[in-house]
Amino acid sequence: MFIEISNLRKSYGFKENRTEVLKGINASVEKGEICVLLGPSGSGKSTLLNIIGGIDQADSGYIAINGEKTVEMNEKRLTRYRRKHLGYIFQMYNLIPNLNVKENIEVGAYLSDNPLEINDLLNVLGLYEHRHKLPNQLSGGQQQRTAIGRAIIKNPDILICDEPTGALDYNTSKDILKLIEDVNKRYGNTVIIVTHNDAIKNMADRVIKLRDGQIRKNYVNTEKIAAQDLEW
Ligand SMILES: Nc1ncnc2c1ncn2[C@@H]1O[C@H](COP(=O)(O)OP(=O)(O)O)[C@@H](O)[C@H]1O
Ligand SMILES: [Mg+2]
Helix, strand or coil: CCEEEEEEEEEECCHHHCEEEEEEEEEEECCCCEEEEECCCCCCHHHHHHHHCCCCCCCEEEEEECCEEHHHCCHHHHHHHHHHHEEEECCCCCCCCCCCHHHHHHHCCCCCCCCCCHHHHHHHCCCHHHCCCCHHHCCHHHHHHHHHHHHHCCCCCEEEEECCCCCCCHHHHHHHHHHHHHHHHHHCCEEEEEECCHHHHHHCCEEEEEECCEEEEEEECCCCCCHHHCCC
């Protein structure tokens, strides 16, 4: 297995305010899979992603990538892991307002040894003709496409998408999910999509449902459908 999550526990707060957010999570994701992580708000999805992403630490248990436990990485190794192996997409695009589309994407290539070719990528993203526009000249969907470009230009092994369509309308959401699917097919990145939209699970290879810090369901989706055929 590519990503192994073993007995992961995490609490926040002290004494009477202490709450257990992850209550012993076990799961795995294979290389190249699209994994959809579902769960209501507050169920611990972002906390789990942050631990996978090496930006937060579990209290016990571990995450292993290709057999290597993140808890056993020293600071230098962990920084390398975050830089080289992880791409992030969030609900908020966080583009740099005074850089154009192309430049915003190129920001993500900084520190990468072998970034994707920018013009190819702009075409895949459907942004080539918009490459000289500033973020405030773009629609929400185009801004999210730019943010996706910034995340994948370094061709990360793992693409983490935390509520990537949370701020988008129905049609634009489907376009963005289709783009994530295209990227997964073309570049083979392992993709984790976090959402509270149940319909999105249908485009996944693997579905993990969280509730109250515990896994309620974890299965391989044998009836995968294309993102553009999703309905909700
Ligand atoms: N840094 C933090 N400090 C204290 N509590 C936190 C922190 N991060 C998350 N929580 C709490 O943990 C729970 C799960 O949060 P989160 O992982 O963000 O859930 P989700 O992404 O599923 O909405 C929530 O009750 C939240 O308030
Ligand atoms: Mg969240």
